Amino acid sequence: MGVVMFQAINKRSVSDEVFDQLCNRIVSRELKAGDELPSERLLSEMLGVSRNAVREAIKRLQQARLVEVKHGGMTTVLDYRMEAGADLLPSLLFDRQGKIQVDVARGIVRMRQVLSPEIAGDAAVHGRDITADRLDAIVDGMVAAIAPAELQRLAFEFWDVLVDGSGNIAYRLAFNSLRKTYEPIWDLLTQMLGRDLRKLDTFRQLAALVRQGAREEAMHCAREYIDSSSNAIYQFLDLYERHAQQKIK
Template sequence: MTRHAFSAVHKASLSDSVYRQLADKILSGELPAGEALPAERELSEVLGVNRGAVREAIKRLQQAGLVAVRQGGNSVVLDFQTEGGLELLPNLLVHKDGRLNGTVVRSIMAMRSSLAPDIAAAAARKGGQRLADELDTLLARMRADARDLRALQQYALDYWKKLVERGGNIAFRLAFNSMTKTYTQVWDVLSGVLEAEFRDLDNLTAIAVAVRSGEPEAARAAGHRHVEIGRQALERALDAVERNGGRL
């Protein structure tokens, strides 16, 4: 128990604090794949928490694909890139020293660029008139609040939430949930970076029209044009951030 330095955690949300600390060490490589975690008793002592909090944290690590509990109760670190899922994305977005992980950001944007057109197409197949009406209502609010960038950002997120919820694809929905959790971590930073995308009402309107008329390919094309605006803007911003040391 001397090789890795741990910090005592605060008493609020004990298991969450333990989980985050252990997850950070695994994701950073400080606790490499194949290494055994210290025993519950040892972790409890060094972290200053009860064994129940440690046990719950390890259960969450197991569910996230970060550790495997072997026979006898020993926990062994897994290779998260092989065993983990999309729920790990928020943990990977920013390095421990505050630097933005550009590789992860670009990976998320690539996934978003691939998924968004299909999400729009699925909504056009299944959404119908009711969804089109809901999208038109959001578009009207976006036009009315055009000077409020933060409001546009929230409306844009609400717009895509409606598309994914009504498209009927559970895999798209779960992937979208994971991306949203990651996105909200840098919400304030992205409000300026993605402004042109939030103001792209032409393509959002085209998606709504395609949903109303049941034209999935038209929705797909508009969805691609829309997210490409944001991808290019974020790519430019990320290049600038990396030139400045990668800090948010």
């Protein structure tokens, strides 16, 4: 393993910062699969933190399937592409300079496109009246909303209810990961999706289709909406990528 530089930790949120620093080194491939981390004692000295903070961070890395702690305390980096789950997406979305990883972002948008119609269809089968009542109440709130940020919040709540209505735990966990990924770019998403957030007739129609139990129609409605909003994000990512390439030149 080559020499990897570490930075002293700001002690306001020690274990989180230790985790973030090690996680960033792993997903950036500075620490490669098969590399061994320094011992707890050495890491605590290098980072300027307590061994407890290092131990907590390594435990989180282990839970995220980024490292494996072997017998005797040796900690080995795993190949996150083969071992980790969707919870890692927020860490992959930005590089260490805070720039969006465009390929990762496109993959997240594509995942949203694939899952959303299925979620809506299953909600129409399993959710029906109870889910539709909740959806209608959210759309009523969207009608009254003025600020784009409030529309964005309610739109996410709308999809959150659809996920509940689908009755599918896999969709729920995937949605949780997507929502966590969106948090750092929430304001940016609000700007990109401004036009689609105001398609209140589409939200109302989707709620009605869920109430009717019309699975195929609900899927079609959701797909049209998601494809439109996804195209807005793709256009932004294309511009972002071109701008980044021009700066390099």
